[in-house]
Amino acid sequence: MTTIIAGHFQLQDQVDSARQALRDAGFPDERISSFYLNQPGQHDTHELGGDRTLSPGAKESPEGLAKGAATGGAIGAAVGAATVPLTGPLGPVVGGLVGAHVGSLYSFSHMKERGEPEQGSGENMVEPRKAGMMIAVAVEDGDEGRAVQTLRDLGANHIEKAEGSIVNGDWTDFNPLSLPQLVH
Known part of the structure; x- marks a missing residue:
């Protein structure tokens, strides 16, 4: 596993520009992954459809x-x-x-009302990822800051850091349900 820096964009054109900027910054194309992230609840990771057996607000x-x-x-x-x-x-x-x-x-x-925090959760709780285009780059030691700055300069929202594997341009172990570790 390697460190992955990922940013969220709204438009495909922004992701295309980010991919080119990351290439220009010296990141190999096979270490860059871009994809559309569905809205929470629509990732179809559960065998019956959706993301979970029980909705987080209905667990009790x-x-x-x-x-x-x-x-x-x-x-x-x-x-x-x-x-x-x-x-x-x-x-x-x-x-x-x-x-x-x-x-x-x-x-x-x-029952929990919409927008009401879960019991036992603090105000610093990280929200799940929002739908939209994402671009991610696998970085080596010393490249993390350069990747973050490149995405920040392009106006990426919710730049996050994760551990994973990007193989031939595909983030193979990306989990849409994991909570992002935001760096910006």
Whole structure:
């Protein structure tokens, strides 16, 4: 594995210019990789489609749903049992089902809102990569600063440093779900 410096651009023309600038700066073409990065959730890395089994904002939903349904079901069954003279023997069953449903709906009030930080995350949390064109170059000792400066001069957004392998112009072990280590 080698050190890789990568930058984010919006347009293909910008990436073409960056590729030429990196060549002019002395980086061999086979150590330069450019590609389009899909939006988060659309990388198709999961066998069922998408990126993950559970969305990051919904990772606590099954537990909350179970707690809400159990609590609501118990309360509903108790209320149903108290109304047996009016509702008959089905009162506790219907009360339990209605209570479980209402309890599960109540659990949704504890879900993370869009844009709200995850529990336990700090303000310095790195955001996932945004969609757009990326260009990356594998650097050797002493070339890192030159690669960063070249991308910075071209107006690259979110210049990052990573470890990986670029073979014949292809970043073979790029993980779109990894959080970038930003250098600019």
